[in-house]
Amino acid sequence: xxxxxxxxxxxxxxxxxxxxxxxxxxxxxxxxxxxxxxxxxxxxxxxxxxxxxxxxxxxxxxxxxxxxxxxxxxxxxxxxxxxxxxxxxxxxxxxxxxxxxxxxxxxxxxxxxxxxxxxxxxxxxxxxxxxxxxxxxxxxxxxxxxxxxxxxxxxxxxxxx
Amino acid sequence: xxxxxxxxxxxxxxxxxxxxxxxxxxxxxxxxxxxxxxxxxxxxxxxxxxxxxxxxxxxxxxxxxxxxxxxxxxxxxxxxxxxxxxxxxxxxxxxxxxxxxxxxxxxxxxxxxxxxxxxxxxxxxxxxxxxxxxxxxxxxxxxxxxxxxxxxxxxxxxxxx
DNA sequence: TTTTATGCAAACCGTTTGCAGAATC
DNA sequence: GATTCTGCAAACGGTTTGCATAAAA
Numbered sequence: 191x192x193x194x195x196x197x198x199x200x201x202x203x204x205x206x207x208x209x210x211x212x213x214x215x216x217x218x219x220x221x222x223x224x225x226x227x228x229x230x231x232x233x234x235x236x237x238x239x240x241x242x243x244x245x246x247x248x249x250x251x252x253x254x255x256x257x258x259x260x261x262x263x264x265x266x267x268x269x270x271x272x273x274x275x276x277x278x279x280x281x282x283x284x285x286x287x288x289x290x291x292x293x294x295x296x297x298x299x300x301x302x303x304x305x306x307x308x309x310x311x312x313x314x315x316x317x318x319x320x321x322x323x324x325x326x327x328x329x330x331x332x333x334x335x336x337x338x339x340x341x342x343x344x345x346x347x348x349x350x351x
Numbered sequence: 352x353x354x355x356x357x358x359x360x361x362x363x364x365x366x367x368x369x370x371x372x373x374x375x376x377x378x379x380x381x382x383x384x385x386x387x388x389x390x391x392x393x394x395x396x397x398x399x400x401x402x403x404x405x406x407x408x409x410x411x412x413x414x415x416x417x418x419x420x421x422x423x424x425x426x427x428x429x430x431x432x433x434x435x436x437x438x439x440x441x442x443x444x445x446x447x448x449x450x451x452x453x454x455x456x457x458x459x460x461x462x463x464x465x466x467x468x469x470x471x472x473x474x475x476x477x478x479x480x481x482x483x484x485x486x487x488x489x490x491x492x493x494x495x496x497x498x499x500x501x502x503x504x505x506x507x508x509x510x511x512x
Numbered sequence: 513t514t515t516t517a518t519g520c521a522a523a524c525c526g527t528t529t530g531c532a533g534a535a536t537c
Numbered sequence: 538g539a540t541t542c543t544g545c546a547a548a549c550g551g552t553t554t555g556c557a558t559a560a561a562a
Binding site: 513514515516517518519520521522523524525526527528529530531532533534535536537 | 538539540541542543544545546547548549550551552553554555556557558559560561562
Binding site: 206207208226227228243244247248267268269 | 552553554560561562
């Protein structure tokens with residue numbers, strides 16, 4: 191069995207490498223998309239039909255605690271999870287294909303600095319996420335044309351390793 | 352009965368001016384702090400002991416729909432509500448006193464523009480909130496001293512009009 | 513063999529909804 | 538008087554937890 195980078199990263203956090211965890215981590219890290227726990231559950235079940243919801247939530251929590259994933263609070267009281275590189279905690283989220291691009295901390299740093307300077311507010315932490323349409327999706331349809339033919343292809347992809 | 356700005360703003364949205372709504376709107380607009388529905392409920396109950404939770408949620412929804420308040424998704428699946436000026440949808444949130452300062456849209460605009468330009472990502476909407484310590488709280492204790500003696504005073508204030 | 517994780521089911525808790533009566537316009 | 542709102546209570550749905558069993562180290 192070959193050790194993947196994801197596996198190695200997981201190993202380093204001290205948790206046990208169960209097939210379920212590996213599947214969940216692999217799923218997130220390879221799709222590059224945000225997904226709710228329910229969506230993760232649905233997809234993992236294709237390979238692990240007997241997995242329970244609790245296991246999915248617990249695994250996701252571990253990933254977040256380890257800094258390998260981030261939990262986004264989406265409107266409607268549903269959390270979304272994204273795989274993320276260390277230090278990249280802001281995102282460009284495509285509302286069409288749900289792809290997530292990382293945005294480095296340096297995007298906010300100057301803004302935070304100017305706020306500290308101008309308003310006397312010491313910034314400890316910032317949330318910054320952009321929602322819109324990624325380059326790929328924009329080029330798939332004419333400029334200004336409404337996004338009616340939304341592709342579901344990516345969403346039904348299996349996370350095959 | 353004198354007409355307050357809050358009352359006038361509410362009136363303009365076409366909803367009926369019930370005592371409960373006025374109390375909730377007054378509460379939010381005057382504290383300038385974020386509050387969960389439960390916290391709003393607890394405080395409003397001091398003046399309206401028979402108010403129901405549902406009424407609080409429905410009133411808050413109206414305020415948000417009218418653009419007079421904003422709903423923030425806080426960690427832990429709890430929503431927080433903040434009174435907000437039209438067009439000011441980003442915030443500086445003090446984690447000590449929970450005060451919320453508005454941040455104009457122009458704070459993000461240049462950032463959004465550069466992202467659109469550099470990464471081909473069309474930004475439709477952005478979330479941006481800074482968490483930290485406001486000027487008042489910083490000056491209440493020596494620089495660098497850990498925030499151990501966190502004041503609860505503000506939180507137990509009555510929202511008396 | 514010790515420790516940690518899993519799966520199941522029930523509990524949790526913030527939020528929403530249905531409905532009869534009450535208040536606003 | 539027509540319409541909207543309230544309060545109650547029950548339903549909802551995502552998430553968490555307790556526990557006996559199973560798997561990882």
